[in-house]
Amino acid sequence: MPLPLVAAGLVTGLALIAAVGAQNAYLLRQGLRRQHVGALVTLCAASDVVLIGLAVLGVGAAVQQWPAFLTLARWGGGLFVIGYGLHVGWRALRPGETLVAGAGRQVSLRRALTTMAALTWLNPHLYLDIIVLGSIANTHGPQGRWWYYAGLVGASVLWFSALGFGSRRLAPLLARPRAWQVLDALIALVMLGLGAALLTGG
Known part of the structure; x- marks a missing residue:
């Protein structure tokens, strides 16, 4: 096994994935609440497996030649993320939840997966990243x-496994409603x- 190539891919992947974003923020929140973590981690990882695999096969070049696709993803993703941000912001103004396991409103598996899928697949930056990764590979x-x-x-x-399953270790530090409120605000x-960056082309 060419370990240097695997290691290079590992480092590059972590550098791109471990950035603050909508997908990671949602997974962190669900991980803290211990709701559907395994399913969400699987969805995130499986999405990368498929999309990066397609990029390595050269599909990323086709996406690059279809600007309308990225435009649609930019507007769709931007509006969805802003809508979700407003929802979380409204929740931050109404503190009362704690991060005790099982506390707070239970989100259905279907809703959690749908939200995560939208945050993942409607993000045009994801497609730009896979074009780059496919080219490098x-x-x-x-x-x-x-x-x-x-x-x-x-x-x-x-x-995604570390973020989803490891986030519960932060629960004792965020056990007060005020801490939960600050997290939601962030x-x-x-x-x-x-x-806003998506809608303005940033």
Whole structure:
């Protein structure tokens, strides 16, 4: 196994995935509440497996040649993220939840997965990232690109698992309603900022 290629893919993947974004913020919140974490981690990782795999196969080049797709994703994603940010912001103004396991309103599995899918697949930055990753992977040749891809997939599984399942360790630090309110306010600001950047082309 060409370990240097796998390691390069792992490092590159972590550098891109471990950025503050709508997807990570939502997974963090659900992880803290311990609601549907396994399903959400699986969805995030599986999305990367499919999309990065398609990019390595060259589909990213096709996306790049279809500007209308990125425009639709930019507007759809921007409006959705802003809507979700407003929802979280409104919730931040009404403190009362704690981060005790099982506390707070239970979100259905279907709703949680639908929200995560929208935050993931309607993000045009995701498609720009896979175009870049596909281009880098293919510089390593027909065989090497798949070892690089293995590192990228490993980074995705590692990051989302750590964020989703590891976030519960923060629960004791955020057990007071005020702390939960601050967290929601920060998530709302991130969502609104990202949504505005998408709509303005940032």
